[in-house]
Amino acid sequence: MLRSFTSSAASRLRATRLTTGVSSSTTATRAFSRSNVASHARSRTTSATSTTTLSLASRSLATRPLTIRRALATITDIKGATATYPKTNPEFTTNPILNWHTFPDFAAIKAEHVVPAVEILTKQIEATFQERSKRMTPTWEGTMGLTQDLEDDLERASGVISHFSRVKDSPEFRKAVEAIQPMIVTISLKMGQSLELYDALVKLADNKETWSTLDKEQKRIVQKAIQGMRLSGVAFGLPGDGNAEKQKRFNEIQGKLAQLSLTFSNNLQDETKAFAKVITDRKELEGCPESLMKAMAKNAQSRGHGDGNSETGPWAVTLDYPTYIPFMMNCKNRDLREHAYRAMVSRASKGEKNNEPVIDEILSLRQEEAGLLGFSSYGALSLSKKMASDVGTAKDILDRLYEATLPAAKKDLAELTEFAKDHLGHPTPLCPWDTPFVEEEYSKDRFKYSADQISEYLPYSRVMDTLFEVARDSFGIDVTEMSAGDQSKAGLTTWNKDVKIYQVKDDASKKVLAYFYGDFYSRSEEKLSGAWMDVCVTRMKDPVSGAVRVPIAYLVCNQPPPLSGAESLMKFQDVTTMFHEFGHGLQHMLTTVDYPQASGIKGVEWDFVEVASQFMENFAYEDKWLSRMAKHHKTGEPMPQEMKETVKKSKQCLAGMAMLRQLHFAMLDLELHTQYKPNSGETIFDVNRRQAKKTTLVTPIPEDRFLCGFGHIFGGGYAAGYYSYKFSELYSADAYAAFEEQGASVEGRKRIGRKYRDTVLAYGGATDPKEVWKEFRGRDGVEVDALLRHSGLLSSP
Ligand SMILES: [Zn+2]
16 A cells, blocks of 8 residues: 655655555456555455355465475465365466465566466466356355455465566566556456356345345445446446447456556656766755765666765766655755756656656546446546545545645745745745755754654664554554574565564464565665555455464565664654554454455455554654654664654644645546546646646646656556545544543553454455444544644644
8 A cells, every 4th residue: 555645755754655656446457557556455456256265275285395384284274165176287386476375485486477377377267267157146155155266366366476566676577567467457357247247146135035144244245246346347248238339348448548557657667767867066965964865876876877985976866756855855956956856747748758648548548438337437436436435525525624724834835935035045936846945944943853863763673663562552463573494494485585574463362363574675676666565365264164364464665774784764754654554554464354355455445445554653653652662773862852842743844735735636636537538628737737726835837747657546546536545544533533532541542452453453345434433433424623633734724
């Protein structure tokens, strides 16, 4: 799952983290988008199909070395499968993308395995699905029971590939991913448009007698499956009201959209990599902190300039966020900032890698897809799957926040402008390339500490220990890193020597609940920037033997690797990012749902899935935890009180402007997906400018084409869904308010923590989010004031 997007450079400590894009999600397509960083399962979620029967474990475990089988026996050992299919092709036993059930053998996976794995798997799945279609019946076993293993196999294989494409990128891997894209789309469509399955599901839901045999979770899974199949175009094939022409066109659109999203992301990544402004005179970089100078010297070296010496240079300003953001915040050289800014907002917007026509085609195909399915716009289609349920509700929420935010944002800008004039002698009015810099100076002046100074007190290992302590204290779980010895005894491998494996246990019973892989250090040559959580396997329980396969997650971020024995230091915004991703991880790992179709983050509504993550961020600001994690990396001295106050207050500093920026993206996204008509005379950039009149205070420059880099909505799954960040945040703030209401009561907080674990974290996608909310919070609605209060926007005039 991704963090929200910050275009004109995030600002100060609290800047929301970058990120590129997210996964694509319709039930029909399981497109890979490389910048598909998000993953809260969406890309590989609930395809309309699914089911019981977990035969896979016993089958594929049989082919792994004995040591692994023994090690895993305690946590999986799933037997008693009711549906299996023959895997006679040797690839199933020799190809590491296919030959695993719980822990992939990451060390063995290479680009050359991708195409044969997907070719063989999709062929086998198609044949099996076709054969099983003949015996589908309106029962749980006769529908979900016949598709679950197929879905799981497909998800695990495509999940590993998509994970590798983000952490082990190479030209060979990219090519392989492009080659398998159509195969994945085709098989997903075939299953999503199966008339036999659809017919059986609808009959199951319509028949009172059979329906009453299902439990509540199964009912929701079936209903969601039916909805998913409708959105996958199953109705085009129905006798009577079917339409073969429409179906053909719909399927074409799915294939094209998957391809276009990949093109969008590749163009963006190539263009981001292509820009480098090499500087040889250190004076031009005045203001840049040492850590940034080091990174820029490395950037220059990797582009063939100099030897990476940060004292003598040269240095290269680049557009990857870890460089660009601190550069825009700190560099005093206004011309240079302008140069970088202009490059940033024109990425992938001209020449061969121009994303404008790609975006127009995407928007026009999405509109056509929505029309084919009977929706008035793509926005209406997208919202029909979400908690907000219609465009009007999403817009209302955004409007309410906008009303509360605008006066505060205006006040923020006025203050900044005055500060720039009086304290910095800086020209005004401020331009877009000035605001991050002036915001940082303002923040330093107000709080006396820079982000870099604060990071001296945030050594990576202490932050992680504290995060796990929060989890123990609040939710009763125990997180331990597996030793190298234990890993090798269990036969577990990773994709890089720095990747760690963690075991998550219930603190009271010591029962193993989950595992996760932690890939924390940046490797710019092969790993995407940003931070994300993704799914390796989902929890499932064998209905016959009762054996459970525990969930496994990936937690990925881009900390600078520690240099020669020194600790890697974290910026506070990276700390909150880590808490955020871990929050997603907890929802995936602490699920108690037995059905893989809806366990963990799978099947959670897109606009509710950011609740668990944003909720976790709150703990990083709590005095208790901040004091625990913040110790000087060299002296071990606790963080001075004033600095802690800085960190805590930073959340509210210039919060109006920050909120307005997110509202701009969210409203623009909805506008593009409900009102915009490609080729109607108005361009996407015109729409941005039109929207900007309402939602930006520093007018975008005429050349602003940032939309060509808006990966969330064009390279990932946030199309007509960017509002989800704010929508979820309303809930996460209100959820955290439940803790605040307990005041200093340790018992009270523990009780709420347990309740949170037993509802929001446990129910996954198997319960309607409105019910989950009601059970946790004890009331229906969400209180908007909690978010406004946390952001310091309540008292604004
Ligand atoms: Zn997230």
